[in-house]
Amino acid sequence: MHIYFRINRVIRSIYDVTVVGSGNWGSVAAKLIASNTLKLSSFHDEVRMWVFEETLPSGEKLTEVINKTNENVKYLPGIKLGKNVVADPDLENAVRDATMLVFVTPHQFMEGICKRLVGKIRSDAEAISLIKGMEVKRDGPRMISSLISEHLGINCCVLMGANIANEIALEQFSEATVGYRKNKEIADKWVKLFHTSYFMVSCVQDVEGVELCGTLKNVMKALSKLLFPSVKDTTFFESCGVADLITTCCKYNQCLYVLNGTNYSPIITNKQACRSLVGGRNRRCAEAFAKNGGKRSFDELEAEMLQGQKLQGVSTAKEVHEVLSHRGWLEQFPLFSTVHEICCGRLPPNAIVVYSEQTPDQSRGGSRI
Numbered sequence: 001m002h003i004y005f006r007i008n009r010v011i012r013s014i015y016d017v018t019v020v021g022s023g024n025w026g027s028v029a030a031k032l033i034a035s036n037t038l039k040l041s042s043f044h045d046e047v048r049m050w051v052f053e054e055t056l057p058s059g060e061k062l063t064e065v066i067n068k069t070n071e072n073v074k075y076l077p078g079i080k081l082g083k084n085v086v087a088d089p090d091l092e093n094a095v096r097d098a099t100m101l102v103f104v105t106p107h108q109f110m111e112g113i114c115k116r117l118v119g120k121i122r123s124d125a126e127a128i129s130l131i132k133g134m135e136v137k138r139d140g141p142r143m144i145s146s147l148i149s150e151h152l153g154i155n156c157c158v159l160m161g162a163n164i165a166n167e168i169a170l171e172q173f174s175e176a177t178v179g180y181r182k183n184k185e186i187a188d189k190w191v192k193l194f195h196t197s198y199f200m201v202s203c204v205q206d207v208e209g210v211e212l213c214g215t216l217k218n219v220m221k222a223l224s225k226l227l228f229p230s231v232k233d234t235t236f237f238e239s240c241g242v243a244d245l246i247t248t249c250c251k252y253n254q255c256l257y258v259l260n261g262t263n264y265s266p267i268i269t270n271k272q273a274c275r276s277l278v279g280g281r282n283r284r285c286a287e288a289f290a291k292n293g294g295k296r297s298f299d300e301l302e303a304e305m306l307q308g309q310k311l312q313g314v315s316t317a318k319e320v321h322e323v324l325s326h327r328g329w330l331e332q333f334p335l336f337s338t339v340h341e342i343c344c345g346r347l348p349p350n351a352i353v354v355y356s357e358q359t360p361d362q363s364r365g366g367s368r369i
Contacts, residue, residue: 016044017193018098020113021105022051022066022087023309025165027076029104029130032168032194034082040192045084048098053089054308063087074307079169092120099125100193101154106310107133107144114151127156128178128190132214132312134319141227141323143211145179155183157190158207160214163199171198178203179210179235209235226329281306282313290349298343314343 017037019030030049037043054062056074066072066087070080088094091113095101099122105113110131127148134141145156161176168174176194180187180203187203195201204210209231285301298314321340324330330337341347 013042013099014044015042015099015189016046016048016097017100017102018048018050018095019102019104020050020091020095021103022049022062022072022075023105024075025130026104027072027079027081028165028169029102029194030085031076031079031081032196032199033102034085035196036193038082038084042189043100043193047082047085048094049081049085049087050091050094051087051089061089063089075309076165076169091116095121098122100189101125101127102130103127103144103148103156104130107131107135107312108310108315110144110147111135111151114148117152121152121154123153125152125154126186126189127152127154129156129158129211130160132160133316134211141319143208145207145211155181155186156207157181157187158211158214159190159194159201160210161201168199171196173198173200175200175202177201177210177213177235179207180205181207204232204235206230206232206235227323281309282311285311286313294342294345294349297345317343 017033019026019033022030026049030047034047037045037047049066051063051066054074056062056065062072062074066081066085070083070085071077072079072081095117101121103110103113127145129144129148131144134143135147143158145158148154148156158179159176160179161174163174163176176199178187178190178194178201180190182205184203184205187205191201191203208228212228212231213235285298285305288301288305289296289298298311302309302311317336317340320336321330324333324336335352338347338351342349342351
């Protein structure tokens with residue numbers, strides 16, 4: 001519902017929010033948003049969350065349990081979402097009245113979702129993508145924000161950052177960056193919708209930069225600027241850039257040190273910055289993959305360990321590899337090529353530490369080391 005109040009000849013709009021997705025991160029996003037809509041007069045209290053319907057072992061429907069217990073017992077157990085969160089298994093019904101759409105599903109499902117929503121949403125709706133990933137075509141990648149805009153004909157911002165869903169759910173300090181194209185007023189609305197005392201959100205005018213930081217991490221700056229020359233250097237110093245890289249890649253119980261004169265001084269401890277490495281789904285599955293010497297596939301480990309959640313790292317590695325191969329850039333990114341070869345089972349896990357500058361021989365499916 002979109003309601004207008006005329007006060008002293010000024011029209012004030014009240015926005016309705018729908019979260020499209022209800023996995024671990026989608027549920028946390030709904031929790032964040034719901035806590036703020038109760039406080040912000042410009043937003044309707046109720047937050048709808050589209051849930052891909054599942055039957056639980058108890059025989060109950062997941063949406064019914066969420067609405068009864070105020071908890072996503074499968075993907076975010078033990079965390080109350082807020083009494084103003086309403087789970088809805090009907091995608092079209094969930095988005096019908098929304099003026100602010102939050103997309104947070106595995107990226108491989110987004111094209112199908114967008115096709116279902118064509119002609120079903122408000123023409124004045126605004127969107128934001130929390131999705132780390134991209135659609136890859138032979139002629140290059142298409143970012144999820146672009147896919148949403150092209151299919152639905154609406155503006156789409158992005159939100160990425162140094163965070164992990166379970167930590168935000170527990171209200172541990174985290175950060176994120178909103179990337180926008182032209183309309184800072186809309187970006188500020190998204191910031192207000194997500195920002196809390198424990199989840200710090202800022203915004204920058206650089207959608208592709210923010211989105212690629214979230215998607216690519218370790219190869220983000222060089223590859224991002226090759227793919228999209230408009231990406232700004234300063235974006236990599238936001239939460240979605242260097243902070244996310246530190247949070248993801250540091251080793252637990254160590255510190256990040258910076259040279260201070262002749263001495264190295266700690267600037268951030270891993271208990272603060274690197275909890276994501278310990279808890280992240282990509283790390284847990286990668287550890288199991290390595291311990292098994294690559295003999296168990298990531299598909300098998302995903303099904304066993306993630307209870308319906310999806311790995312993003314493996315699919316992103318594949319998609320980026322396709323772009324690098326098509327454009328003749330493999331030699332510029334040997335590490336990323338190696339990661340892809342390991343994920344496919346063409347190289348053993350230890351290739352990541354013994355691999356040289358030589359690019360795998362693609363014609364033979366990857367060289368053995």
